[in-house]
Amino acid sequence: MNRIEEAKKEYKAAERKKLMLILVFVVLVAITVPITLGFGVYKISLVDSIITFIQHITGNITNPKADTFIWNVRLPRALGAITIGAGLSVAGAVMQNDFKNPLAEPYTMGISSGAFFGVVIVIVSGACIIPGLTGQSAYMVNAFVFSIIPIVLILLVAKFRKVTPVAMILIGIAVMFLFNSISQVMLLASTAENLADAYSWRVGNTSRIGWSELPLLIAVTVVAICLVWTLSRKLDVMYAGDRGAQSLGIRPNRLRIASMTIVSLMTAAIVSVSGTIGFIGLVGPHIARMFVGSNNKYLIPASAAFGALFIAVTDTIAKVTGPDGLPVGVISSLVGGPLFVYILIKCRSKVWM
Amino acid sequence: MIIDIQGLKFAYTSVPVLNEVTVTIEGPKFVSILGPNGVGKSTLIxxxxxxxxxxxxxxxxxxxxxxxxxxxxxxxxxxxxxxSANDSFPLSVVDTVLMGRHPHSTRKSLDSDLDVVYEVLDKLGILDLAMRPFNELSAGQHQKVMLARGLAQEPRILLLDEPTSNLDVRHQLDVAKMLKALSREKDILVIMICHDINIAAKYSDEIILLSRGTIYSTGVPKEVITEKSLREVYGVKSVIIDDDGSPHVILKDSISEAETEEGPVRIAVDREGQII
Structure with missing residues (x-):
């Protein structure tokens, strides 16, 4: 009995360690947000930006110009960045789990390409799913609707035909190529201005995010993450494969449809605001896995915290690179790619491959 | 428990695998299902x-x-x-075995579920693997962890698909012995698919021998494992000796296809039940 008690203690200690690691990520996010407020086109020192921020909260504003920049531009952008990072990373974690495949993520499931296709339609023809809508809201509505198409298609096929999880990913990739090529065809004949517009959307950008987009974005993301987290023990059972999961009392397709619907709606909400920020959906969960393992109870919060940190940091770098700045989508791949390869080589045993 | 199977048929898109299988299995007992490759053993369970x-x-x-x-x-x-779960996933052994508790779990049962998991790990002698990642283990260790998951499920009927295939001789004996003891201690019906006729014959209370998608014979090992049945079902020549009351097979030679009456079984089915 003593041996068992000792072994159980070891398990509990490991759980506490995972919890601590998640807390470390959360604290780092909390540190990064005030720091990122100090970076941007308008020059203001780090200390001053934090003072301005505190002054706004206490209602004692001494520098109105700085206050406008900090409060109306940088803070929503920073909050948007951490929400996007957390959401995309969790979406990747759930998709990898659902399809039992380390390559599943919003990109490979066709969600991002669908969103881009929707935006290209607005850019080229000015048409929106909701007639009469123009400008930024037209982009968002179209991106949202079209980003859901690939996943609806995958789930419909899965409902009526017997397909393996790998086949579902292949459908996602096929749809991705289809959407991308149609988008390219439509852009071939368009003006330089339209091309630039499409490009800035394609690479993902947080600079458009203001207070008006935030409430819905944050609400959807927080609710979706909490919902999938309540499913975490069920999601663990999916590692046993479809037959294994069923013999353990789970209906794999039903759980897959439920969890995919939740994270797809969340991803659609995110990419409709930010454009297609790649990489974090794939890599966020993998890096989180190295720290806390694959138990979803810890993996989902760790993915969220790491994703938030990663996009907050890369968005800060994006702002440092100049007035027009490189888009955060470019920076995240530029920084993340080599970092991920390095980690893969260094800690191979902990990675899922 | 009674499993009553009547006239069971199963076909993968028009290729028949099982045909008119009728058998009643009554437990608690340790039952082995034997038969050549592709005969439909996995399909049956x-x-x-x-x-x-x-x-x-x-x-x-x-x-x-x-x-x-x-x-x-x-x-x-x-x-x-x-x-054998060769498709590996990056969970710790404890978390893997904990999956077995899922059908019984409630929101507050994690602690008692962990107790069950650790007792099972101890019983199988793999307590030292508890914190190891599942995908770093050997094939034999995988098999033990999968077995632990099945035991943690605390079922009244336990089905096993070749639980001894990746184990060395000593662990094969241990596992078979444990399964038999389990059927007695916990009053459960244990049904195992097996390719090792001697292991099955030594420990099983009952053997179900499948041939060409249906039951060839069922009964105590002595009745089912005969030189005639092995010739007709597996197409092998053998000598059977008596080992403390249970039959022990000494394989002599395979019979060429021309000598068997109907030729070999033509349907091959892999582990997942897909036709290959």
Whole structure:
């Protein structure tokens, strides 16, 4: 009995360690947000930006110009960045789990390409799913609707035909190529201005995010993450494969449809605001896995915290690179790619491959 | 427990695998299912635990048709230990075995579930593997972890697909012995698919021998394992000696296809039940 008690203690200690690691990520996010407020086109020192921020909260504003920049531009952008990072990373974690495949993520499931296709339609023809809508809201509505198409298609096929999880990913990739090529065809004949517009959307950008987009974005993301987290023990059972999961009392397709619907709606909400920020959906969960393992109870919060940190940091770098700045989508791949390869080589045993 | 199978038929898109299987298995007992490759052993146990839907016939567990039992209820009654899980996933051994508690788990049961998991690990002598990642283990260790998961499920009927295939001789004996003891201690019906005739004959209370998609014979090992049955079912020449009351097979030679009456079985089915 003593041996068992000792072994159980070891398990509990490991759980506490995972919890601590998640807390470390959360604290780092909390540190990064005030720091990122100090970076941007308008020059203001780090200390001053934090003072301005505190002054706004206490209602004692001494520098109105700085206050406008900090409060109306940088803070929503920073909050948007951490929400996007957390959401995309969790979406990747759930998709990898659902399809039992380390390559599943919003990109490979066709969600991002669908969103881009929707935006290209607005850019080229000015048409929106909701007639009469123009400008930024037209982009968002179209991106949202079209980003859901690939996943609806995958789930419909899965409902009526017997397909393996790998086949579902292949459908996602096929749809991705289809959407991308149609988008390219439509852009071939368009003006330089339209091309630039499409490009800035394609690479993902947080600079458009203001207070008006935030409430819905944050609400959807927080609710979706909490919902999938309540499913975490069920999601663990999916590692046993479809037959294994069923013999353990789970209906794999039903759980897959439920969890995919939740994270797809969340991803659609995110990419409709930010454009297609790649990489974090794939890599966020993998890096989180190295720290806390694959138990979803810890993996989902760790993915969220790491994703938030990663996009907050890369968005800060994006702002440092100049007035027009490189888009955060470019920076995240530029920084993340080599970092991920390095980690893969260094800690191979902990990675899922 | 009584598993009552009547006229069971199963076909993968028009290729028949099982045909008119009728058998009643009553436990607690340790039962082995034997038969050549592709004869439908895995298909048969998947029809019992509802993973596959039969194309004809009925399967009843304690008088209730399996089609009326929900997936979650089924997981409480019937445990399943798959053939070696070579598709690995990055969970720790404890978390992997903890999956077996899922059908019984409630929001607050994690602690008591962990108790069950650790007791099972201790019983199987793999307590030292508890914190190791599942995908770093050897094939034999995988098999033990899968077995632990099945035991943690605390089912009344335990189905196992070749639980000894990746184990060395000593662990084969240990596992078979443990399964037999388990059927006595916990009063459960243990049904194992096996390719090792001698292991099955030594420990099983009953053997079900399948041939060409249907039951060739069932009964105590002595009745089922005969030189005649091995010749007709497996196409091998053998000598059977008596080993403390159970039959022990000494294989002599395979019979060429021309000598067997109907030729070899032509359907090959892999572990997942897909035709290859």
């Amino acid at each position: 998947h029809c019992i635990n509802k993973i596959l839907q039969p194309t004809g016939g009925t399967v009843m567990i304690d008088g209730e048709s399996v089609t009326d039992i929900t997936v979650k209820e089924m997981a409480k009654i019937v445990g399943y230990v798959p053939y």
